[in-house]
Structures are given as structure tokens and as C-alpha cells.
Amino acid sequence: MSISTNSPLNLPPDPTVQRRQRRLAAMLIGIGLLCVVAGAALRGGRLALDWLSERLDRDGAPAIGTGAPPVDLTIAVSPAMKPAFDQLVLTFNDRATGGTLPIRTLELSPDRMVEESLQAAPTFQALAPDSSLWFHELEQRWAEAVGEADEASVIPIANRRTGTPVRFAVSPIVVVAWESVARDLGWPFEPLGWQEIQRKATRDPAFKWNHPSTNHASGLLATLAEFYAGAGLTRGLTEAAATAPSTLEYVRAVEATVRFYGEGEAVILERLRSEGRAFLDAFVAQEQVVIAWNQSRPTERLVAIYPAEGTLWADHPLALLELDTISEAQRRTYQDFVAFLTGEEAQRTLLAAGYRPADLAVPLDETGSPFAASPSADQDAVDSRQPQTTLQMPSQQVVQVVRNVWWYTKRPTNVFLVVDTSGSMDDGAKMERTKEALLAFLENIRGDRDQVGLVEFGTEVKRVEPLRPLTDQGREQFRGVIRGLQPRGNTALLDAVWEAHQQIVSTGDPEAINAIVVMTDGLENASDRTTMDLQRAFGNSEAQRIVVFTIGFGSDADVRLLQQIAVLGGGQFRRADETDIEELYRVISTYF
């Protein structure tokens, strides 16, 4: 039975009203559903955003909407350590599990690491220079840059650019010599020091030695040792003692015997392999170089002379920069890598490469260690119980003074830049990058007795800028010449090198480092001179000894010819492209 109470008359419902009521009910339900759906959508969206944000954060994004998340951790490494470091990075990356970013290495000289670390956005997040002294410089300059604490009562500590450094290997800086040379000097029976090497170099014109530039720990140490010897001290070197005329005179005399400066251990090993015994008689480097060379079973081994006056240590620290942009994933990756690097496997790898591991639990003298006593030699090339003493590291201010004063004591340089401005240099940004590289080179030549010249070539030698000292005026004129270089014509490479050679010979200055830096991007196709002509010319100027560095710019350069020219000049051939030509010119400048 159905009873309706809608109408007292019990009339059937009005169909219009029924339709309206149904529509109204449907509308109400629809609105209700809409509200619930909207609420759910907002909440769901929020949850999705939370999930995404959490995931990105885990994977290394600084925050949503602030740019792409970092995809790796970049570590700047000193050239000397790079080969061993890369091997360890490769193993680490291979074993990386989820959440760990891959590590990328960037080779930089320690002084460049310091410069870049002071910038707002360095191209790396962690750095491994060859010595902690670079961290000291970095922190001092950082403190100067950010200013001291505003309150006198605040503890003046904790405002740092880097986190706590971790050492992963050490190696003392030594004088490396061929065994025959070392025995002539009195090794292993006489205590030998910096003074004996310096005396030998000043008395024997045939004795060839070098030390790297002060951009490397080994070069800086060798320079400090000269200043100490010049001042007659073994500790307490002051600014006054370092700049005393007698000290400077002594250092200048010693520096005059250095064949060339240049890069650190990595390049030295390369040159040892290519030149063998004809390379220098002695040089300053990390002890590790001796082990690395002797492991290649050479005809003559190298030995380490631990200077009697004292030495310094390359202590290979690694630290993370304190940057706001470093993501959680990068921090975690860094910590994982540090754990790996200081773990037993990595420490033994470093030992095998010739470094002394930072982990004291790894003994140096166990069987198979490169420090273990050799049964076949009467005297081991390295001695893990050495050095007995170290030179005192002066304050940062004195170190800076030594580095600055060194420019006035170093061997003077006459260097000719031979620059290809043929038509092909008009491709892409080649010409612009070259100009920037040449300007960077110019900035790095700072000795008061250094001179620079330039030969520009295309179809013929277009311009010859004679050697000139880099006074303020001379430097500005030279910058103008570089900025005005214009690409056109063919490639008369040999004629240009010939011209530079003639220019240097005409100076008749055998006391200086005489060098030519040649750059070309193409094939020789326009010269009157031949390689035979060049060979004769270099042969006739042996007394003056002109070193040639050649650079093949891009993939079309005549590599074979450039290598030939480098061999003629007893120098090196290097490749470059638009991304690294500036760095290469900067590196070459350290040889002068």
C-alpha cells in the first residue's frame, strides 16, 4: 500500500514539480560530490607534491623550482694525484648503490683551486690539493673576504669555507736524482741537503735540475728552501730575512741554474718516460715519483734524497666546500667516498702507487710494499724512516712574500708566441678563445726581467712584435696587439717558427729561459722553409737552447708536424680545444 501525504486531496503529484525536485536533488548531490572531489584533488595534489619534493630532495635537488638537481659530485684534484685518484673514483662509481651520485674529477693546480673556491659558484664541490697549506691560504683569504666577527666577544673561529679536511695519503717532498748522479753527490753515505744541490748547480754548468713553479707544493717548498739557505736559517724565516739583498742575491744565483719550471709530478713522469736519462739530472718532486718510476723497471733507477736541512710533506687533504648549493645527496656521496678513500682497500691501492697511506694501520715495510727493503739493492731508493726533520713553514704572509719576491729572483724568460690567424681560425669561437688564452698567458708572466714577443701568421708572417719587457705600458700595448688579431689566409707555420727562432737568437741571451709557444689549428700549406731548415737552425743555436712548446688547436691541426717541431726544440706537444685552450696557455706559462 502506498500512502502519499503530499496533498490533502490525495491528488497525484504534479509531474513538473516532481521533475524540479529531482533536478534539485541531483544538483545538490552534484555540488556535494564536486566539493568532495575538489577537496580530494587538492589533498591528492599536495600529497603528490610532497612525494615529489621528498624524492627530489633525496636525489639531491636543493628545492622545487630552484633548478635541476645536481647529477654528480665534482672534486678538484691536483695533477700529481689525479691518476691514482681517478682509479679510486672509478672503483667507487662502479660500486655505487642507489642514492649515491657518481663522482667526477677535475684536474686543477692547487693555486687555481684556491682562486675558484673563493668564487660564489665554484665548478666543484670538494677539493683535494697536494698540501694542507693551500687550505690555510684559502681560509685566511676567505676570512678576509667575509670580514671578521662583528662582536669583539665572539669566539673568532668557525667561519670557514671548507669542512674538516681528511688526509688520505702523504708523501715527503724530496730531491729526486738518477742513482749515478746521487752517488756522485755522496749518496747514500753523506748527508745531502738543499745546499749541496744548489752548490752543484751553480758550480757545474752541465748539471741540469728543476723544480716546479710555486703553484705546486713541491715547487713552493724548493723555493722556500732556497730562501732559508739564502738567509742562513732553518727556521723562523721572516719577511725581512726573505727580502734581504744577500738572500735575494743567493736565490737569484740558484734560480739561474734551473733549466725550466713548469708543472708537477704528473708531467715529470711523462717526460721521464719519453726522454729517459737525457731528462734532468735531478728535480724536486714527491717521493712517490721515485717509486712510480722504479716500478717501470728502468735501466737506471731514481733515488730519493731527503734534504738534511729538512723538507715538507705533500699531505693530500680532501675537504668539502661549505656551499649553500650543496645538496644532501652530494654530502652523502662525499661522506661515502671519504669512508671508501680511507678504507683499507683504497689505502692499499695508494700504497701500491707509491704514496704513504694515511691509515697508520697499514704498515709500510710489509712484503710487497714499495717501501719494503729490496734484497737486490745495497741501498733502497726510498726510506720510510725518513725524513728526519722538516723545514719550518713560515706564516702565510711570509709565504706570500716569498712567492711574490720569487718573480724578481727567478730565471728571466724570453718567450715568443707564434699564433695562427689563418682563415680557419674564423670557425666558431676559435679566435675569441685564443685571444682570451693569450691574454691569460700574458697575465701569468710576471717576472720583472721577463720579455714576450709575438709572431702572427697566415699565408705569410703577418706581424712580428719584438720581445719587450712587460712593464705596465708594454703589457697594455701587448694586450692591444692580441685584441687586434684577425683571421685570414693560409698556414705558413714553419716560416713563423723560423721567424720566432731568429728573433730569439738575435737577443743572444743564454742566461734566460728562451722559448717559443706555437699554436695552429690547421695543416702547413704556405711556408718557404722546411723542417730541415728548422732542424739546422735549432742545431746552430744549441748554446742558447731554445725550448719549443706546440699546441694543436682542434681536430684538424697537423699533429705530426707539431710533434716534430716540439722534439726539435726539446719541448712538448699538447692538444687543446675551445674549452681548455686558456687553461693550457696558463699551464705553459708556469714553465717560465
Next chain:
Amino acid sequence: MNRTRWIFVGIVVAALIIVGVSLALGGLGSDGGGSASPDGGESITVGRPNAITVRVIAALPIETWVRNAAAAYNATAPKIEGVPVSVEIDAMDGLTALGRWDRNTFGALEAGVDPETLDAAARAALEDFPTAWIPESRYLVELANASYKERLGRDVFLTDGEYRARPIATSLLTWGLYQSRAEVLQAKYGQISWDTIHDAATARGGWPELGGDPGWGYFKLVVPNPSKNVAGLHAMIAAAGEYYERPDISVADVTTPAFQAWLKELMGAVTDFSSASAYTAEDFALFGYSVGDGGQLLEADLLLNMQGILTRWDDPIDLYYPRYVTWFDFPFSVWVGPETSALEKNAALDFQRYLLSDEQQQAGLAYGLRPANPRVPLDAVPGSLFTQWQERGVEAVIPRSDAMRNPDREVLLALLRWFELNVAE
């Protein structure tokens, strides 16, 4: 439909919209700083989170022990009021940490700021706030309190009551010298003291003048760099104590020209402050006698590196206890401000109790740390470094000494500035 019905419908629709929007906004607002809670959207002070992390800043000499203890503690799946707890350790030298408290770089809230009123970003920033701090010495806690008292009008680490700072281990500064060098010095001067070291440091002819091997060069002192390791500062204070022959040192004492000249001569025998790391005893072992013949370092650090020294270098290190000794008591200090929740504070206390347990105190012996728990003797376990290195001079009871009193802030600042101006630069 009549007007009344339209009004009714309108009210229902409005009510539904309000409910829907509230739900949506509730969802947005549930994101929070601090710990997330199961029902979402609770504040860091009243919420009941899914899990909590106790962040502990630990002094360098106890870092390894505390880090390993934290790993062992985490492995027990600890809970506080049913909430899982994990402990994270951040190693930091006491002076560095004090500098950060001073600068407030950890981000403590200003006075009167209620964490519940913070926006999401500000709450998130508090997630990394330290729950507890274990510096080298109690006086560093007092200096941090003094700094915050000026700013907030209250202490941030309590010195009494349930949350008071409790020592978890102790160690002291001792002389550590390579045996060959110590024998020469003892033959010439008798005992090892700051005066002996000063005389050796100022010997112009170096070791040959002192009766040692010419190959040893000049006498090289090892003192931690005060800007990286608080023990360096304490070594200078200990030297002052011996210079004045009393354990309490004032600003007037450390600014006296004669004392400064004496201290400068002493510090002039340090080979390289610039490359010294915060872990000086480790450097000492790594570079051996080439960088230092001896110095005053923390007993725990010396014991921990003794084996490494023997492995790498021919010469062992011998320990000698000074007349005026500096003790480190490593107080576990819980932050009591609103930046951390009550649950986190209680979890920190739970970890503190764990560190003081017999088992962990015994573990500390393997790191050269003297137990704070009186039930644990120095020879409690076979691996105790105090047993292992007895022949190197380590002693259970410290002989005839006076404990140096803790310096006040002014003395600290005066010495730090003197060091920066006269030695570091």
C-alpha cells in the same frame, strides 16, 4: 520550488563548500617543520612523530667512540614512548662549536618565538638543530650558556636537574716525546716540563747543542692549532700555569709582556701550524719525528695513535705527566630550548645513559678514554690501552699534580687573539 526551499538549498551548498575547502586546506597545512606525526599536521612540540633523530655534536677526541656507540645504540632499535629513535653524530672541535653557538649559526629561535607559529620553511630549518652537545670541557658549556643568556635571558644547557650536563669520559693533557729525544732532554735537564721544552726550543744550535743527533735538526714542538683544536689553547694555558706556578690564570697574566715573549719563543718551535689538522696526535704519528720531537697532547689521542707510531717510525713515544694538568670531562649536554621536542630531549638522555653503561664505558678504554662511570676500572677489559701501553709511561693514578682551573671567556679571547697576531700570522 519556493523561496524557503531555495534558501535551504543555498545553506546546504554553502555548508558543503565550507567543509570541502576546510578539508583541502587541512591537507595543505599538514606539511610541517619538525617531526611528521601519524595523524599529520602536529607541531614539533606537541606532536607524536613516526620517528625521531637525536643529533649530537661530539668533540673530536671522543668522536670515534661516540660514533661507534651510536651505531650500536641504533642497532638495538631503541624507542622512546613507543617512537623509534636514531642517533646521528657530528664531530666538531669545542671552540669551533662554541663559535657557532656564539654566532647562532645553528639557528636557535629568538626569545619569545613559539615554534608552533613558524612557517613550514622555518620549521624545516629546525630539523637539523642539535639535540645535544658533548664538548671537551664543562666550561665550554658555561661559555655557550653565557652567550645565550645575553640573547635569550636564560640558559640553554642546564647544569642541574634531570637534563644537567653529565661527564661521559675524561682525559688529560700529557707530554708525549719520542723516546730517543726524551732521553737526551732528560740527560741534559732532568725532568720534562714546559721550562725544559722552552730551553730546548730556544737552543740556537738545535739538537747538536742539546746533545742529540745533528740529523734531528732543531727541536720541534707539537701543539695543536688552537683554531682547530681546543687542546692547543689549553696547552698554552697549561704553559702559563707552569710559568706562574699556579693553576688559575687571568687576563693580566696572559697579557704580561715577559710571559708573551716567553710563550712566543716556545711557539716558535712549532714546525707548521698551517698544515696541522684538528687531529694533532694523528699528524704526530703520520709524520713522525720529522714534524715534532714531542709536545703536550691529550692522553687519549696519544694512546690511540701509539700503535701507528710504532708501526711507522723506529722510535716509540713515551708519556710524562705535567705538574699542572688540564682535564677534559666531555659533558653530555642536552639543549633545553624549544627548538627540540620533549621526546627528542628524552631520547638524548636515553643515549647519554647508554654511553654511561658499563659496556660502553669499557669500550671507551680501547680509545684511551678514562671512564666516567666509577664501576669501570682502567684495566676492565683486555684491550684497554691503559694496560697495553703501561710500559710507555701511562699511569692509572696521576702523580703529584694540580688541576688547571678553567679559563674564563676573556682569557680565552686574549690568548686566541695573541695567537692569531703573533704565531698564526
